Amino acid sequence: MTTDAASLQIRVPAWRRWSPLLAVLLLVLIAFGVGAYPISPVDLLASVWARLTSASSGLAPAAETVIWQVRLPRVAAALMVGAALATAGAAYQAMFRNPLVSPDLLGVSAGASLGAILGIVLSLPLVLIQGFAFAGGLVAVGVVYAVGAAVRGHDPVLLLVLAGIAVGALLSAAISMLKVLADPYDQLPAITYWLLGSLASTTPLDAWSIAPALLLGLVPLWLLRWRMNLLTLGEEEARALGVETGRLRLLYVAAATLVTAASVSIAGAVGWVGLLVPHVARMLVGPDFTRLLPAAALTGAGFLLAVDTLARTMAAVEVPLGILTACLGAPFFLWLMASGRRGWL
Numbered sequence: 001m002t003t004d005a006a007s008l009q010i011r012v013p014a015w016r017r018w019s020p021l022l023a024v025l026l027l028v029l030i031a032f033g034v035g036a037y038p039i040s041p042v043d044l045l046a047s048v049w050a051r052l053t054s055a056s057s058g059l060a061p062a063a064e065t066v067i068w069q070v071r072l073p074r075v076a077a078a079l080m081v082g083a084a085l086a087t088a089g090a091a092y093q094a095m096f097r098n099p100l101v102s103p104d105l106l107g108v109s110a111g112a113s114l115g116a117i118l119g120i121v122l123s124l125p126l127v128l129i130q131g132f133a134f135a136g137g138l139v140a141v142g143v144v145y146a147v148g149a150a151v152r153g154h155d156p157v158l159l160l161v162l163a164g165i166a167v168g169a170l171l172s173a174a175i176s177m178l179k180v181l182a183d184p185y186d187q188l189p190a191i192t193y194w195l196l197g198s199l200a201s202t203t204p205l206d207a208w209s210i211a212p213a214l215l216l217g218l219v220p221l222w223l224l225r226w227r228m229n230l231l232t233l234g235e236e237e238a239r240a241l242g243v244e245t246g247r248l249r250l251l252y253v254a255a256a257t258l259v260t261a262a263s264v265s266i267a268g269a270v271g272w273v274g275l276l277v278p279h280v281a282r283m284l285v286g287p288d289f290t291r292l293l294p295a296a297a298l299t300g301a302g303f304l305l306a307v308d309t310l311a312r313t314m315a316a317v318e319v320p321l322g323i324l325t326a327c328l329g330a331p332f333f334l335w336l337m338a339s340g341r342r343g344w345l
Contacts, residue, residue, distance in 0.1 A: 086300020089274025111140025
């Protein structure tokens with residue numbers, strides 16, 4: 001991915017800047033409304049108003065339960081996970097100056113998957129499985145970084161990528177081994193379903209539990225988003241402008257890894273969001289990261305919410321998120337490559 005100062009000065013129409021936010025608001029209304037127990041927008045607003053004013057909404061208790069205990073945690077989790085994965089993907093693509101990079105490049109998803117599967121095999125409670133997944137993602141990136149730091153005399157970015165590929169392959173082999181050893185009637189279906197990604201079992205506690213990690217990772221990325229423009233200029237140009245590229249890249253990697261591991265810990269290994277959504281956001285608002293990062297977060301939130309709504313309503317049995325994101329993401333990505341768009345490579 002190459003960027004120069006002139007290419008960042010693209011005038012973006014107002015409708016493009018605001019379209020992700022408007023789309024997210026519309027998708028939230030749809031996500032609350034559709035399902036086995038339909039909720040109209042009027043009933044939803046009445047329930048929200050009643051909560052704010054302590055008045056009676058006039059709705060049946062079942063409707064209140066569906067809104068606040070069933071759909072709100074799931075909508076909130078989809079918005080947070082989608083925004084986190086898309087933001088991490090945009091940050092990784094800027095750091096490595098490569099549009100084909102996604103959050104699982106450094107083994108985050110494989111490490112989190114291994115941690116979760118280990119928890120399932122040990123028959124641990126859900127909260128501990130999520131904790132194992134979170135820890136597994138962080139440990140995987142720590143190993144990748146340690147390997148990259150131990151080898152000197154080569155391009156540090158290339159070393160990180162190669163170390164990530166090697167560690168990811170090793171973790172995938174460990175995952176396969178655990179699947180072979182797992183109980184084929186109880187644990188193996190749970191492992192397979194978790195690897196495909198789902199928000200079906202999300203509780204209010206899940207949504208709240210990842211919020212601190214997401215804030216801790218997203219706030220530095222948000223505050224330093226304008227410096228990502230300097231990283232895309234190249235190592236020598238960024239250093240010439242006074243940027244300490246090594247420390248800045250380490251900060252971005254730590255923040256992006258944190259939000260990715262937190263997301264995978266409750267949603268499973270959902271692919272394509274971190275790879276695909278930054279390209280869509282770039283098409284909407286251009287390559288300037290001061291606009292691109294917020295647009296990627298909103299587009300990712302809306303994309304995963306739309307996919308999750310589709311997953312729970314398109315069939316009698318809920319479809320795993322990873323299947324739908326692959327079905328939607330792969331054709332779009334092929335079209336993107338075939339169209340030969342300039343400015344994204």
